[in-house]
Amino acid sequence: MRITLIHNPKSGRGKWTARELERLLRDAKHKVRHHSVKERGWKDGLLEPTDLVVVAGGDGTVGKVARRLAGRSVPMAVLPSGTANNIARTLGQIEHPFKRLIRGWQSSRLVKVDVGVAQGPWGERYFVEGVGLGVFADLLSKPASPGIKKKKNPVERGLTRLQEIARRAQPVEVSAMLDGRDISGEYLMLEAVSLPYVGPNLHLAPDMKVGDGHFSVIAVTKAERARLVEYLENWKEDREDVGFLPSLRGRRLQLDWSGFPLHIDDKLMPKHDAKAKEMAGPVEVRIGCCSVEFLIPGDPKAKRAPRA
Numbered sequence: 001m002r003i004t005l006i007h008n009p010k011s012g013r014g015k016w017t018a019r020e021l022e023r024l025l026r027d028a029k030h031k032v033r034h035h036s037v038k039e040r041g042w043k044d045g046l047l048e049p050t051d052l053v054v055v056a057g058g059d060g061t062v063g064k065v066a067r068r069l070a071g072r073s074v075p076m077a078v079l080p081s082g083t084a085n086n087i088a089r090t091l092g093q094i095e096h097p098f099k100r101l102i103r104g105w106q107s108s109r110l111v112k113v114d115v116g117v118a119q120g121p122w123g124e125r126y127f128v129e130g131v132g133l134g135v136f137a138d139l140l141s142k143p144a145s146p147g148i149k150k151k152k153n154p155v156e157r158g159l160t161r162l163q164e165i166a167r168r169a170q171p172v173e174v175s176a177m178l179d180g181r182d183i184s185g186e187y188l189m190l191e192a193v194s195l196p197y198v199g200p201n202l203h204l205a206p207d208m209k210v211g212d213g214h215f216s217v218i219a220v221t222k223a224e225r226a227r228l229v230e231y232l233e234n235w236k237e238d239r240e241d242v243g244f245l246p247s248l249r250g251r252r253l254q255l256d257w258s259g260f261p262l263h264i265d266d267k268l269m270p271k272h273d274a275k276a277k278e279m280a281g282p283v284e285v286r287i288g289c290c291s292v293e294f295l296i297p298g299d300p301k302a303k304r305a306p307r308a
Helices: 018-027 059-069 086-090 098-107 135-141 154-168 222-236
Strands: 002-007 031-036 052-057 076-080 109-120 123-127 130-134 172-174 176-178 185-193 215-221 247-250 252-257 262-264 267-269 281-296
Touching (some): 018 031, 052 059, 059 076, 076 086, 076 098, 130 172, 130 215, 135 185, 135 262
Antiparallel strands (some): 109 123, 130 185, 130 262, 176 252, 215 247, 252 281, 262 267
């Protein structure tokens, strides 16, 4: 196959070099064009004729590529080397070495993943993981304390910070509509997620079906603070009975945004250099309008599997 390799050399603390990745792909008889996301021109690389776009990186890099391939007929594959790897985890591609993943492309299937759109004063922005307000947005907006920074495991560090924020966060009062239903309230967390796993590997939406044109809206009010804190504690301690957070299902979420921290995937709104007119206004979050296809490796010894 003709492969366009998009690589984040900083992902996974630089564990995989471009040369090593190219060698793995060429050993599997693929033709490779490499682009680093740390260099200019990588976006132009996505316009080159290719059979498959392979992303070696974490959720941030995979999301950047997926947003640009949304609605196109070019499939993606992931070689996960990030911190949380929520996208790869959702697709069941975490526990396998790269060599096996690459060999498995010969017996692969395609899985559709929805790419949503968040429209607001900033214009339109695609998202792959989710959009929300409350504790996740606060996590992006507030620096970690010195004690937490000393923890080596970044996922554990993120969970610890999220617990701290959940205990003390002020609820956000917001006017909101989900598919025409009024869900206004004071929320510690209001998250429209398009993947089961988000943030520091939290399994927030275990029952959602990826690619069905709907997102799950995790809705935790100020009255449910103890439930949220307990959930985070159970998840961090890897307890068997983690429990569930309140959730809804929908396709269109409308918010009256007054300028409170709002995240779109890993980007925080309002931007630090935002103009006054970009600081507040109506926000609409939609899903089901476009998608991207991911190549899911099969058994390297099996014949090519049918399309899902």
